Amino acid sequence: MTERGPLLSAEHGRPAVQARALLRGAVAAGLGLGSVAVLVVVLWISSPSPDSGPGEAVHAAAGLWLLAHGAELIRTDTLTGAPAPVGVVPLLLTALPVWLVHRAARDVLEPEEGRGAPSAGGAFALVTGGYLLVGAAVALYARGSSLSARPLSLLFPSVLVVAGAAAAGVWTASGRPLGPPPSWAPVRLHEAMARSRFARRAEVVGRSAAAGVAVLLGGGALVAAAALVWHAEPVQESFLRLSGDWAGRFAVLLLALALVPNAAVWGAAYGLGPGFALGAESTVTPIAFEGHPSLPDFPLLAALPAQGAGTPMSWAAAAVPVAAAVTVAWFTVRRAAPAHGEREEAWSLRETALTTALAAAGCGLGAALLAAAAGGPLGTHALARFGPVWWLAGAAALVWTAALAVPVALLLRAWRLRGRTPAEQQAAGAEGAVPDGTDEVPKPGDEAEGEAGKAWRRWWPRRGPRPVEPGADEAPVSVPRPAGPVGPRPGDADDEFEAYDFLPNDPWRAETPGARPAPSAAPAAPGDATPAKDSTASGPAAPLGPAGPQDATP
Numbered sequence: 001m002t003e004r005g006p007l008l009s010a011e012h013g014r015p016a017v018q019a020r021a022l023l024r025g026a027v028a029a030g031l032g033l034g035s036v037a038v039l040v041v042v043l044w045i046s047s048p049s050p051d052s053g054p055g056e057a058v059h060a061a062a063g064l065w066l067l068a069h070g071a072e073l074i075r076t077d078t079l080t081g082a083p084a085p086v087g088v089v090p091l092l093l094t095a096l097p098v099w100l101v102h103r104a105a106r107d108v109l110e111p112e113e114g115r116g117a118p119s120a121g122g123a124f125a126l127v128t129g130g131y132l133l134v135g136a137a138v139a140l141y142a143r144g145s146s147l148s149a150r151p152l153s154l155l156f157p158s159v160l161v162v163a164g165a166a167a168a169g170v171w172t173a174s175g176r177p178l179g180p181p182p183s184w185a186p187v188r189l190h191e192a193m194a195r196s197r198f199a200r201r202a203e204v205v206g207r208s209a210a211a212g213v214a215v216l217l218g219g220g221a222l223v224a225a226a227a228l229v230w231h232a233e234p235v236q237e238s239f240l241r242l243s244g245d246w247a248g249r250f251a252v253l254l255l256a257l258a259l260v261p262n263a264a265v266w267g268a269a270y271g272l273g274p275g276f277a278l279g280a281e282s283t284v285t286p287i288a289f290e291g292h293p294s295l296p297d298f299p300l301l302a303a304l305p306a307q308g309a310g311t312p313m314s315w316a317a318a319a320v321p322v323a324a325a326v327t328v329a330w331f332t333v334r335r336a337a338p339a340h341g342e343r344e345e346a347w348s349l350r351e352t353a354l355t356t357a358l359a360a361a362g363c364g365l366g367a368a369l370l371a372a373a374a375g376g377p378l379g380t381h382a383l384a385r386f387g388p389v390w391w392l393a394g395a396a397a398l399v400w401t402a403a404l405a406v407p408v409a410l411l412l413r414a415w416r417l418r419g420r421t422p423a424e425q426q427a428a429g430a431e432g433a434v435p436d437g438t439d440e441v442p443k444p445g446d447e448a449e450g451e452a453g454k455a456w457r458r459w460w461p462r463r464g465p466r467p468v469e470p471g472a473d474e475a476p477v478s479v480p481r482p483a484g485p486v487g488p489r490p491g492d493a494d495d496e497f498e499a500y501d502f503l504p505n506d507p508w509r510a511e512t513p514g515a516r517p518a519p520s521a522a523p524a525a526p527g528d529a530t531p532a533k534d535s536t537a538s539g540p541a542a543p544l545g546p547a548g549p550q551d552a553t554p
Contacts, residue, residue: 135154
């Protein structure tokens with residue numbers, strides 16, 4: 001029962017691989033739906049007086065799962081009886097299905113032992129198709145309930161969200177390549193991308209734009225947290241008024257946590273300047289809080305600033321886009337002008353400015369997408385517009401980042417290039433003075449010579465003090481310089497010279513005052529065929545070099 005069966009051939013195993021990829025997409029959808037359903041059913045069970053039965057709880061779970069993909073829900077159980085749209089998507093709830101689709105598409109392209117893997121396009125189509133099949137079944141099940149999905153919102157943006165997550169998973173499994181455009185693209189596009197070194201610059205643009213968007217989100221989260229702390233008392237009162245039992249308060253807390261990323265996006269839009277809308281005729285910006293909105297009772301909405309003109313505390317939120325612009329500039333300059341030890345070449349001013357401007361455009365695009373995902377309607381008439389306006393937030397992020405990041409990037413580039421380049425340091429080393437006690441002029445590159453220079457020095461020993469070898473018994477003694485002319489050295493114009501021969505260790509030992517003479521060798525024993533070595537002369541050491549005598553080897 002535990003043994004593996006015979007491996008299938010490629011032709012017979014292809015349907016099995018495709019079915020496995022389709023099943024993985026369906027399993028990813030089932031895991032996300034099951035997680036939301038378990039949470040909703042647990043809250044329904046723990047409620048002391050539920051208003052509906054288990055069927056309505058499951059329908060609510062299906063509606064929340066569709067809302068997590070960006071679908072717009074229609075709520076029918078309103079006080080007036082008129083259907084009201086619900087389009088504000090909790091972004092933290094969206095992270096679960098997006099991660100599941102991404103993981104399924106990534107794992108499909110990792111072949112297991114004895115099994116193949118589909119192509120990148122096949123994996124994308126199969127995983128997306130399997131996921132959407134489950135989504136269509138859930139949408140049909142939720143149709144006619146108190147929380148049903150609008151049909152057009154199921155196509156856009158729900159299908160786009162699933163397809164984008166699957167494409168990101170396939171791209172990750174393929175090694176995140178940044179290559180040329182596809183074969184069906186125009187020839188002019190191929191030539192333009194080849195001339196502009198697209199593959200080399202696209203990674204820098206993507207990283208810088210992602211870093212800028214991350215700083216915008218982080219700064220917006222700080223703004224929202226500061227508002228919650230500043231208005232802690234009304235926030236607590238709103239939280240306690242919504243429900244009197246612990247199950248209801250726990251549900252309110254979970255909903256507030258799911259909306260925390262939305263609050264971060266709203267804070268970023270507030271710092272950018274356009275702010276966010278609280279209905280059809282009310283807008284909150286750092287300059288002023290205009291209008292008189294009729295807001296629902298919710299803890300996050302209780303942290304809004306006071307109506308009227310802005311204060312210096314409100315204007316301080318402008319530090320968020322400034323920090324994002326500096327971050328974009330820094331991430332670009334890290335590649336445009338690396339440190340001295342890592343620098344092969346520095347980008348030109350035009351190339352640095354163009355790359356920074358493209359990263360600013362990417363940051364604006366990311367801010368627009370997040371603003372579109374974080375807002376939406378919460379009803380009709382007064383709450384038809386709720387949250388930041390996506391095109392205003394994107395345009396403000398683009399203007400802030402491009403206006404500040406480009407000059408900051410050029411200044412950072414000049415600051416990082418203020419020192420001498422390696423070529424200039426090498427040229428400056430060639431002009432140094434002759435050190436005392438030596439007869440050689442330092443040559444360029446001696447401090448960082450390569451393997452070729454080290455090999456040359458092994459075959460051509462330098463004059464002067466003998467270098468200390470690791471593990472030597474005695475410290476070498478300096479040999480005096482000969483009185484005659486110095487012999488040829490490497491790099492001289494005259495190539496006709498005779499290199500020194502390697503000398504034994506004993507002749508290198510020179511006599512110094514107070515030094516003990518070397519012991520003579522013991523006489524050879526009778527019958528020993530090997531002659532004994534002569535002892536070293538005890539007189540003063542003779543100078544070494546081409547003009548001086550060389551000791552004979554016994």
